[in-house]
Amino acid sequence: MVWAQSVNDSGVIVGNARTGTSSRTALRWAPGGRVSTLPPLPGDLRASTEVVISNGTVFGYSHDNSDRRRAVRWSPSGTVALLQLKPGDISSSFTSVSDGRVVVGRAGGTDSQGGWVTRSVR
Incomplete structure (x- = not known):
């Protein structure tokens, strides 16, 4: 299954393909x-x-073998970069991105007692 997720005013479309039961490919x-x-x-x-x-930068997620997701961006040329995490953060997500590339969302990790801690990030 293949689906479109977003389109910009220049006509660049991003989406995903699912192969098998759970594997995704970013397109x-x-x-x-x-x-x-x-x-x-x-x-x-x-x-x-x-x-x-608008400038062709794509935002999404990279998933490790534990299915932990981290927010990333791809440049218009396709180079992937992790959206910066603070020490101790092991996963992140975003809720909004402006055309000025301001990203807001959440990041988290475990605290000293092994509990999960989430905080807002910009």
């Missing part, structure tokens, strides 16, 4: 229709897209 369609795969972070198993902004 970007150029305005002319050429499809390219967006890679996960090095060492991660899969990636998924969420939104593309």
Whole structure:
């Protein structure tokens, strides 16, 4: 199954493909229709897209072998980068991205007692 997730005013579309029962592949369609795969972070198993902004930057997630997701961005050329985490954070998500590339969301990790701690991030 393949689906579109977001489109910008230049006609760049991002979406995802699901193969088998759970594996996802992040995709970007150029305005002319050429499809390219967006890679996960090095060492991660899969990636998924969420939104593309006006300059062609794509935001989404990279998933490791424990299915822990971390918020990432892909440059218009397709290079993936982790959205910066603070020490101790092991997962992150975002809720909104502005065209000025301001990202808001959540990040978290475990505290000294082994409990899960989540905090808002910008």
